[in-house]
Amino acid sequence: MEKNKKVTGGEFIVKETEAKDIFIPEEFDEEQKMIAQTCRDFLDTEVFPNLDRIDQQEEGLMAELLTKAGELGLLSISLPEKYDGFDQSFVTSMLAGDVMGAGYSFAVAYSCHTGIGTLPILYYGNDQQKDKYLPKLASGEWKGAYALTEPGAGSDANAGKTNAILSEDGKHYLLNGQKMWITNSGFADIITVFAKIDNDRVLSAFIVECNFPGIVFNPEEKKMGIKGSSTRQIFFNDCKVPVENLLGNRGQGFRIALNILHMGRIKLGGNVLGAAKYAINQSVQYANERKQFGLLISTFGSIKHKLAEQVINNFVTESAVFRASHNIDQYVEQNLEGNTKEKTTIDAFAQFAVEAAVLKVFGSEVLDYIVDDNVQIHGGMGYSAELDVDRGYRDSRINRIFEGTNEINKILVVDTVLKRGAKGYFDLFGEAEKAYKELVNLSGTAEPEGDFYTEKKQIIRNFRKIALFLIHTASEKFQRKLVYEQEILNNIADIIMLLYVSESSLLRVEKLENIKDAEQIKVYKDIIDVFVYDASGKISKFAKDAIYSFAEGEVKDLLVKGTNCYTAINGVNTKEARRRIADKLIEDNKYNF
């Protein structure tokens, strides 16, 4: 990898990347693998034997597990050494999040504590606040949480009504209001709470210790899944928060909330990987044991199809997650001069907001797909609560809702791309217009040719052109009102997601050519063959859904022609390719890609 090649968030929409410039999971070093193994060992010894106790919310158990994780240093992987952390890269913390993601409700508690529970103080706290709170959060002595959502303010976070008034003596803010869906609230020691000071239109953030007077916690919510994760409503009744506990500046809360959400989203993209791999292992191990009609069900084509799809979807998501995670590390390294690491890191999350939203949406949808087929492969046993398969199915569902719903995030994908383009981060509108003008000279189909990588890169180039000409025409047509055309934005977001994930996985496989031998690489090419083939069909539909909803006359014909041309790809024997992918999984009896 070229260390100094400048990275810009969202630029993939206009610019191709080379395989040598991305990071792939096969490049983890010995230390990173050891950290991952420690996370696995922790789950094996502390979490998996206690899943029922965790889901029954046995008093003190989740807090105790977090404390034990803290003793192993797993709560402070990415914190600076001066706060008793280990100063590891973002990629390393994502790897830990990936592995821990298999831990059902514990994964949520862990992710909450290490992410939104701790990092607002790291990134926005002053020295006194950091000195006071971070070492305790790093060790697990104190547990962290984050309170943004209110009954009337979910996706529209700035609509929150919780307010803060300075006390007469000027020493405290008095917090009044209600927060809901607060993860880890049952045992948290400190919570980052968002509220509006006086009549401010924008939020401010406060570090609230749970033993401050005036805080009342409702009983635990009854939930569909992640039952072991503590989720409560919190009421603030003249809660006295010392003025020195204002986090960041007055009015900076919304910015803090947004940036922390960007970070939370990309982390969620990592968390789902561990859960997905765990579910795939359950699927294949059951399919390799269960017999029907005298045969193992793993020999049936229908089951192989499902197993292969699970592998493909996880592999492509993983490729994109670690590509983006490394980009964040690169951005921090490239922009550190004259800035603190904390400031640069939070800038990096904002910089890669498009990728974060893509990974959040794509990853959570992939996990839902994988756990659903895990149930299906298990048949009646999947529906039974005897195995953990139903738990995985129920626990997965929240990922499409928290850290910003997938609907909000899809809109965010396109909206952020447009804003970045308008601000000149990259030449979005120039490239978009170019893609549109190219359509005039298109004739017939443009079936790609050349060797495997040349052909696939051409296909992905065409995906990019479709996204761009849609951005051009939709922006021209709706101008500033495009934001109200959510269905069209969804179509474009879906195409952008497939573009990013296809490109990331293709580049990963191309880079793998240097690591795997000719025989081993074949199955990875199968993954790309099937995924890109499917993506092409999906993109054709998404594009046409958009085109028929807003374009007319010659423009419409031109866009449809372009879509047909750019999605016409050589046929792939997906049945055989999927069987080969499934056969490797079945042979290994675990996800080993």
Place this chain on the structure above:
Amino acid sequence: MRIFVCLGNVPDTTTKVTFTENNSVFNNTGVQWIINPWDELALTRAMELKEDTGSLVEKVTVITVGTKSAEPTIRKALAIGADDAIRIDAEPTDAYAVAAKLADVLKDEDFGFVMCGIESCDYNGFAVGGMLSEFLNLPSVSAVSGIEVEGEKVSVSRTIDGGKEIMSIDTPFVAIVQKGISIEPRIPAMRGIMMARKKPLNVVEASNAEILTNHKSFELPQPKPPCKMIDPENVKELFDLLQKEAKVI
């Protein structure tokens, strides 16, 4: 006092075992390697002894016969807490060669005792510890399930049929340990992992020990035959099958 712990680098116990070259060579493609579980328990006990302020144990060194590919396993031992490591650069071919190569290095070292797992979970040879003590011309105690350091003396306990045997032994000696020597292996903590890279891992040349055995071929166990269902009322058929087919009664 310094303790040496011998480490075996073995395939993870969940590995799907296959062979190549006409069933004569273990296929290590995609295999994850781990510390031999018995050796890992020995290491855990060694760390407990070192951490016990009342004991004289000051240093724990892990030693292994292996190629560079064994280093991640050695680093894990360092992450668990071993102070340093020695890798004797050779393929661990058979028990005799491994024991001889270990002895050639250990004979020049000063130590209280050497701990070896009673067996390894790959070839289950049960042989290295005994051979090592013979090469070193030191006493050995086998199947040790407890070990305490009491001044210059060491007390070891063995589980014997129906009870426990406790004995006192002078240092130096070789302790061949079995399960029970410690309860659970330790998970390397972040701090240990970070420190592991800074700890010495000395690679030494292996002596020319004779290789006395060669693998001719391996055979995997036959797949289990399908389960036979017998009518609960049909005791005679059950009896006949157990007697004539299974030959267990």
